[in-house]
Amino acid sequence: MNPVLSIFLRKELRDLRGNPQVLPGYLILPLMAVVIPTIMLAFMPFDPTAAAAVDPDIVALFRLASRDPSLAVFPERERMFRLLVREFVSFFLLMPVILASMSAGLAIAAEKQQRTLEPILATPLSDRDLLLAKLLASLVPAVVVTWGAVLLSVIATAIVTDVRLGAAFWPTPAVLVTILILAPLAGAAAALLGIRVSVKAADIQAAVQASGLWVIPAGILLIAVVGRPAARSLPIAFGAVVLVGAIVWWLFRINLRKFEREEILTRWV
Amino acid sequence: MVSARGLTREFGARTAVEDVTFDLEPGQLCALLGPNGAGKTTTVRMLLGLIGPSRGTATVAGVEVPNDQARLAALRGRVGLLTETPGFYDRLSALENLTLFGRLYGMEGATLAARIAEYLDRLGLAGRGDDLVATYSKGMKQRLALIRAIFHHPDVIFFDEPTSGLDPESARDVRALIRSLKQAGRTIIVCTHNLAEASELADVIAVIKRKLLAFGPPAALAHDGTGPRLRVVVAGDGAGAVRLLRGAGLVVESAADRAASPATGPSGDAAAVATSSGTGPSGAAALDVTVADLADTPAVVATLVNGGVPVLEVRPIRASLEEIYLKAVGADG
Helix, strand or coil: CCHHHHHHHHHHHHHHHCCCCCHHHHHHHHHHHHHHHHHHHHHCCCCHHHHHHHCHHHHHHHHHHHHCHHHCCCCHHHHHHHHHHHHHHHHHHHHHHHHHHHHHHHHCHHHHHCCCHHHHHCCCCCHHHHHHHHHHHHHHHHHHHHHHHHHHHHHHHHHHHHHHHCCCCCCCHHHHHHHHHHHHHHHHHHHHHHHHHHHHCCCHHHHHHHHHHHHHHHHHHHHHHHHHHHCCCHHHHHHHHHHHHHHHHHHHHHHHHHCCHHHHHHHCC | CEEEEEEEEEECCEEEEEEEEEEECCCCEEEEECCCCCCHHHHHHHHHCCCCCCEEEEEECCEEECCCHHHHHHHHCCEEEECCCCCCCCCCEHHHHHHHHHHHCCCCHHHHHHHHHHHHHHCCCCCCCCCEHHHCCHHHHHHHHHHHHHCCCCCEEEEECCCCCCCHHHHHHHHHHHHHHHHCCCEEEEECCCHHHHHHHCCEEEEEECEEEEEECHHHHCCCCCCCEEEEEEECCCHHHHHHHHHCCCEEEEHHHHHHCHHHCCCHHHHHHHHHCCCCCCCEEEEEEECCCHHHHHHHHHHHHHCCCCEEEEEECCCCHHHHHHHHHHHCC
16 A cells, blocks of 8 residues: 555544444444344334234334235245345445545645644645545545444345345345445545545534534435445445445545645635 | 755735745845744745745755655755744654654664764764653754754755744854854855844845845945945045045035935944034044945045045945845835
């Protein structure tokens, strides 16, 4: 890795350890993404009649599972479980988007606030390296945490489904492509949007709020339109990777073109 | 080493810096003085290539500004910057902060470690390198920022209020460090409001208030652009002395007249002499004599003595930096 990028990455990781604005998200989101689906799979009733006794709304989910043509090949009692597992993939698509955008929202704004930006900009560091460093520093921890959560979730799902259904569920190739490639790319897109917001923001509060306002809804939209279909079909998953990859490349170019040291230095009070 | 030609910077309709031109040689220290908002930081940022000039050019450490990013990156590797507020990553230690910046300046491994250890020791921070910067006092952060500005051995260094927040002893040490950098041939620009510090350190004074109002060695600025002046105190009413000196082609004013004329910018010293002498009770007159060179002093004395005028005192008039500054800034309105 480029030494400059590795320096920044290490700096951001050390900085992250004690950052009260970002750290809770890195702990709570993965926990939710692993624990909630596992509990649901562990206690999900096997049929609609039993489900109606627990929560009538779950019956609607059973109906959805029984009508989904892609699940028709599976035994009746597995369909609801497979539907849940498939839908939980969205958790892992959303996680890097939220985590990366949170870190990226602070990327430049925090440098401005702690007055480190001008000394950084006064070094030989190029705009491209600075942007790339900020992108990776926002993205890598988010992806590492997401993949860790995915690993735990896959193991937990396999154990629970094996115990309850006698058949361990493992991720399909489409799900693997979606989680391992598409999710980091979606996170990169969110990070680049967050960095752009951070560059323009007048202070940290504005950066965090604007990131939440623009980046997270954009991420959810991306997942709804691209992520969920991708998790069901390998060709769609690869198509989505190409599409989101192109968006990431375009956002990086835009960020680089719009990264004006002068504007950043003179806008900050 | 630093050369500015017509540097101008506009922000919309507001002109922050206008037509600034000056030259600094290697080993020269320039004190950049001016009121808040006068354009000092904007000038420094233009010289660093951090912001582009609206008009004009500059050459810093052999690199012309503005220029392409690659050349500007090379320039930034050869300059050091101490910003007004020392910004550091509070959750990292001083060593980690300096290591980060050292690597950004292209230093690595043993060289970087040795450089950091050397400067932590010189700035009195040895033994505190592993502490988080968040635990540092303002003065310690300022010293750490000084290290960051110089530890890559830049050719040109920009200091913004280098002794701000330091106790007198630390401030003295920092001034000694700056002097040693100057002696090592570094070109230094110090933005400061501390006139005593500027007076002590500077080879060249630049007074800026949007435009460059004054630029030159302190001694030259003290002469109003007319040449050095002598304060000559003679016995009697001074009329004979004035006649003799004007006969020799010299410009002579009574100290009392200069004191009464703000436009000519008297020194506080001159006013004091004028009130205590003039044709007053002591029977002495104080005269300000403009000469081409201070080396002409013996000739002035000889003219008076040969003409039979008793000379009681002769000394060069040196305006204080405060007078130079206030005069320059005041003249600009």
